[in-house]
Amino acid sequence: MSLIDTAALRALRLASPETAHGLAIRALRMGLVRGSGPVTSDRLASRVAGLDLPNPIGLAAGFDKNAEVIGPLSRSGFGFIEAGAVTPRAQPGNPKPRLFRLTADRAAINRFGFNNEGIAAVLPRLARRSDGGVVGLNIGANKVR
Numbered sequence: 001m002s003l004i005d006t007a008a009l010r011a012l013r014l015a016s017p018e019t020a021h022g023l024a025i026r027a028l029r030m031g032l033v034r035g036s037g038p039v040t041s042d043r044l045a046s047r048v049a050g051l052d053l054p055n056p057i058g059l060a061a062g063f064d065k066n067a068e069v070i071g072p073l074s075r076s077g078f079g080f081i082e083a084g085a086v087t088p089r090a091q092p093g094n095p096k097p098r099l100f101r102l103t104a105d106r107a108a109i110n111r112f113g114f115n116n117e118g119i120a121a122v123l124p125r126l127a128r129r130s131d132g133g134v135v136g137l138n139i140g141a142n143k144v145r
Contacts, residue, residue, distance in 0.1 A: 017099040017108065021063075028069035035075035038133065046079070051134050055079035061138035065116045067125040074133040083122065084138030090118035091142055114140045 008027075012020040027033050044055035058080040059073060067083040074081060093115025100109040116122070119139075126137065 016097070017101050018096065021099065025064070025069055028072040031072070033072060033076065035072070035077055037075050037077075038079055039077045044079070051080070053079040053134055058082065061085050061136075062110060062112070065112075065114075067122045067129075067135075067137070070126070070129050070133075070135055071131050074131040074135075078133075080134040080136065082136040082138055083126070084116070085114050085140035086116045086119050086122045086137065087114050087140050087142045088119055089142050090116065090121070091144070113143065 012023060015023065038054040039057070040054040046053045046056045048056075055077075056079055057077075059078045059082065061082040061084045064070060064073060064081070064083050065085065067086075070081060070083060091114060094111055094113030098111040098113065100111075102108060122137070126135065129135070
């Protein structure tokens with residue numbers, strides 16, 4: 001990890017967890033985070049549920065809720081990515097604060113409440129992608145009917 005990468009990670013830890021998440025999405029969208037694609041090798045290649053994966057390490061739903069940065073994430077080494085959770089209609093999620101760092105445990109508590117732009121905003125982004133990687137979409141229920 002370069003000195004710049006280390007400094008950027010330290011700066012993100014100074015921000016609130018939700019602000020840091022937003023800045024990470026923005027950095028990916030702007031092309032500030034680069035990668036060369038999924039990590040591949042014969043030993044890592046996996047077949048799961050009929051899907052051929054370059055490696056078994058994926059990014060779970062919750063990071064890219066609105067499928068804004070699937071391309072950059074696909075180039076970051078992951079074998080697959082799950083976008084979402086997305087709901088039928090856009091919704092704001094739970095009141096803030098809703099993301100908490102557990103520094104000593106190297107963990108986080110996420111109580112976002114499915115804040116997202118809704119399926120109508122997400123599906124066109126997924127349809128436009130050209131990276132060819134395996135992408136799943138986590139779908140959730142709206143809080144209010």
